[in-house]
Amino acid sequence: MDVPVAANILGTLGAVCWSIQLIPQIIVNYRRHNATGLQPSMMMLWAWAGVPLGVYNIVKEFNVALRIQPQILTLLSLVTWIQCYYYERVQKLIPLALNEANECQKWSVYRSLLVVLPIAVVMGGIQAGLIIALRIAKSLSLEWPLILMASLSAALLAAGVLTHYWDIWKHRTVRGISFLFVAIDAAGDVFSLVSVFFQTELDVLGIVIYATEFVLWCGVFACGGYYNLLPWVRKRFGGESKRAEVEESVGDRVMMNENVSSSSVFRTCHVRAPAAMPSSWSSSSRRLMLNKRFSRMAIAGLCTVIFLILVFWGAIHGSYGVSQYYSFSTTSSFRPVSVDPEGKTIQDLCATFPKHLLQTIQPVLKMGHADTKERLDAQFDSVSACFGKDELLVFSDLDESIHDHQAIDVLADLPAIYYHDNPDFVNYMWQKEMRANGTLDVDTEATARIQGWRMDNYVFWDNAFRFLQTFDPDAPLYMGSPSPGTHDVKQDIKTWFANGGPGFVLSRGAMRALLVRKTTPYGQYVEPPATEKWLPMLRDDCCGDSVTGWALWNVSVPLRGYWPLFNPHPLHSIPFSDKYWCQPVMTLHKSSPKDMVDVWRWEFAQRQLGRPLLYSDVWKFHHPGDREVAENWDNGKWDFTVAPPEARIDSFEACGKYCKDSSDCLQYNWRGRDEKKCVTSKSFRVGEPRQPEKIIEPEVKDDKGNVIPPPPDRQDRWVDFKSGWLTERIAQWRSNRNCTEVQWVGPSTKRIF
Structure with missing residues (x-):
């Protein structure tokens, strides 16, 4: 199951742990006025670790908490680092018989600030520069x-922890490091590690990072138990005689404090006082009972948290037969479910259509008058063929009759304010004038210049009905294929909208939320209607679907992304892979008119009662990968990789060999003649015919930005296309994926097209 909420919660808990983990260490250092045993090199390494971590979180546009966390880590690490020097004491122990005082030296506050502040400024400058540079790299699609x-x-971070291992090896004890600090940091690793398993795609790098540091902390705990806790337990329960023995054996006047620190299970060095030992022991004994209870509670609490997390993770991802996908039990409402389309008319096929479902589902078709007759005929002979004139809403930019359906001009009744200073209405007004003077569709050249809406969406109605029956229509739901939308400046969040091409779904609850207007206590509206409220954005934004997403976001109806159920590819361009195989397919985008009619008739014979149509079923329509070679054919427009120049590929055969030598390559495309480019892919698709083309040369400009005309003797360069498929490898790939489970994916805006 795709549970981004769980991933966000666990990841945020991890970030909180990493933001506060050093606070107990700072408090312990302050109370003791001593940081002996705490490695300053570790704190400096951690301070520097916050710089690239902050760059990563900011450039990746994580939430505000994750952007601030590395800055807090750097700040607290620098504070702890300077504490190591501020509280440092160079103690020269003089024999008590000489009765000389100890000499202590430490850094002043002024010296400490003089050292740490410039370091912090340098770190901030480096981070700011890296953020600018990596944002540029990200815009160029550079991920490394x-x-x-x-x-x-x-x-x-790992190197910082390893410095303590050297100190442990050197002194055969764990010194100076706070128990709470280690516990909180380890808990942060656990939370973050578990959150990775709730992501849509498993982040191997994240697992390695979090697991490595967690294991290192476990090692510190183990060393503390072996070198510190066990000797303390033996001494504690070994009797007073044993204690006296130990005390007498200390000849260098330095001993290990036997009581457990208020925040640590690890002992710290201190100078043995020459007098007042009995009273000191009495005070230590009292503190010991409190610290022992506190340590037990802290250890038990940490173990309980880890245990509950592991149980929760195991229940979701363990070997209990629980799927990561929704186990919808869906059935087809078509009667009969399957029918052979051979020799059947449209009316015969539509007789099986479950029209009773249209009582709760309203199909909407958006078209434009400029749509070609071929597209209109294909639409009403396939996707919209079974709807009566009162069952399908047809919205257009001109009111007219289309295949017995009355198209509604949705622009006709807009407020007059829309027509002022809005260039998008030029075509619409021009079209209205041509209709009034009788030249619309008569002057074909002028009509062709009108750029209106285009109709190119195909819906698998059986799958759509199965999907929609699992939702409450009164819940505010906005579902589709996610596309990046307007940035919410107030909340500093990137919003998403449903790409209009594959289609989208609005529930009754979402429509109500969209149309609600604020009123006074007397019921008078204080907000304009939705058509006027978003007019400024409609003028500036390129796309109506983007404005729709932003309007819904502002009424607390965010997009629920259901890609790949909502599919942005045409039928011939579906890149079959693990992302497009065992998932139900609900829509297609930009399919040809012929494909729309053919797949609509084909679909009637493919339906099953208890199983929706999957991408693996759609593969059977075109059978991509069954043939080995296709001349003047392009199968490499999506999910492809271009072979590097060092591969020295100069022919179609060499391109095929390069693909075979790559274990995950399934198809290839040779772009020959003057281009000489080998394109390979980990997915396989049908592709489309493509004749040789003239290569468009880039414009060359001078220093002033003027285009430099090409030399008169420059020859045109051409490219042709030849495609190949590794048929045996594709057959093996298919045989390994039987789709015994239907992958109904959950909502996500991280899993995007």
């Missing part, structure tokens, strides 16, 4: 700099 930042941060 961000991966480098994450890896560098993890390496510095």
Whole structure:
């Protein structure tokens, strides 16, 4: 099951732990006025680790908490680092018989600030520069700099912990490090590690990073238990005689404090006082009972938290037969479910259509007068064929009769304010004038220049009905294929809208929320209607679906992303892979008129009562990968990789060999003649015919921005297309994926097209 909420909650808990973990250590250092045993190198490494981590979180546009967390880590690490020097004492122990005082030296406050502040400024400057540079790299689709930042941060954090291992080896004890600090940091690793398993895609790098640091902390705990806790237990329960023996054996006047610190299970060094030992022991004994109880409670609490997390994770992802997908039990409402379309008319096929479902589901078709007759005929001979004139809402930019349906001009009754200073209405007004003077559709050249809406969406109604029957129509639901939308400046959140091409769903609850207007206590409206409220944005935004998403966001109806159920590809371009195989398919985008009619008739014979139509079923329509070679054919427009120049590929055969040598390559495309480019893909698709084309040369401009004309003797360059499929490898890939489970994915805006 895709549970982004669980991932967010666990990830945020981890971030909180990493924001506060050093506070107990700082408090312990302050109360003791001593940081002996705490490694300053560790704190400095952690301070630097916050720099690349902050860059990564900010450039990736994580939430505000995750952006602030690395800055807090750096700040607290610098405070702890300077404490190590401020409280440092160079203690020269003089024999008590000489009765000389101890000499102590430590840094002043002024010196400490003089050292730490410039370091903080340098770190801030480096981070700011890296953020600017990596944002540019991200805009160029370069991912490796961000991966480098994450890896560098993890390496510095791990290196910091490893410095304590050297101190443990050197002194055969764990010194100076707070128990609460270690526990909170380890808990942060656990929360973050578990959150990775709730993500849609498993982040192996994240698992390695969090698991490595958690294991290192477990090692510190183990060393503390072996070198510190066990000797303390033996001494504690070994009797007073044993204690006296130990005390007499200490000859260098330095001993290990036998009581457990108020925040640590690890002992710390202190100078043995020459007098007042009995009273000291009495005070220590009292503190011991309190600290012992506190330590037990802290350990028990941490173990309980870890246990509950592991149980929760195991219940979701363990070997209990629980799927990560929704186990919808759906049935087809078509009667009969399956019918052979051969020799059947549209009326015969539509007789099986479950029209009773239209009492709760309202199909809507958006078209434009400029749509070609071929597209209109295909739409009403396939997707919209079974709807009566009162069952389908047809919205257009001109009121007219289309295939016995009355199209509604949704622009006709808009307020007059829409027509002022709005260039988008030029075509619409031009179209109205041509209709009035009788030249619309007569002057074909002028009509063709009118750019209106385009109709190119196909809906698998059986799957759509199965899907929609699992939702409450009164809940505010907005569902589709996610596309990045307007940035919410107030909340500093990127919003999403449903791409209009594959279609989208609005529930009754969402429509109500969208149309609600604020009123006074007397019932008078204080807000304009929705058509006027979003007019400024309609003028500036390119796309109506984007404005729709923003309007819904502002009434607390965010998009629920259901890609790949809502599919942005045409039928011939579906990139069959694990992302497009065992999932139900609900829509297609930009399919050709012929494909729409053909797949509509084909679909009637494919339906099953208890199983929706999957992408693996749609594969059977075109059978991509059954043929090995296709001339003048392009199968490489999506999910492709271009072979690097060092591969030295100069022919179609060499391109095929390069693909075969790559274990995950399934198809290839050779772009020959003057281009000589080998394109490979981990998915396989049908593709489409593509004749040789002239290569468009880029414009060359001078220093002033003027286009430099090409030399008169420059020859045109051409490219042709030849495609190949590794048929045996594709057959093996298909045989390994039987789709015994229907992958009804959950809502997500991280799993996007």
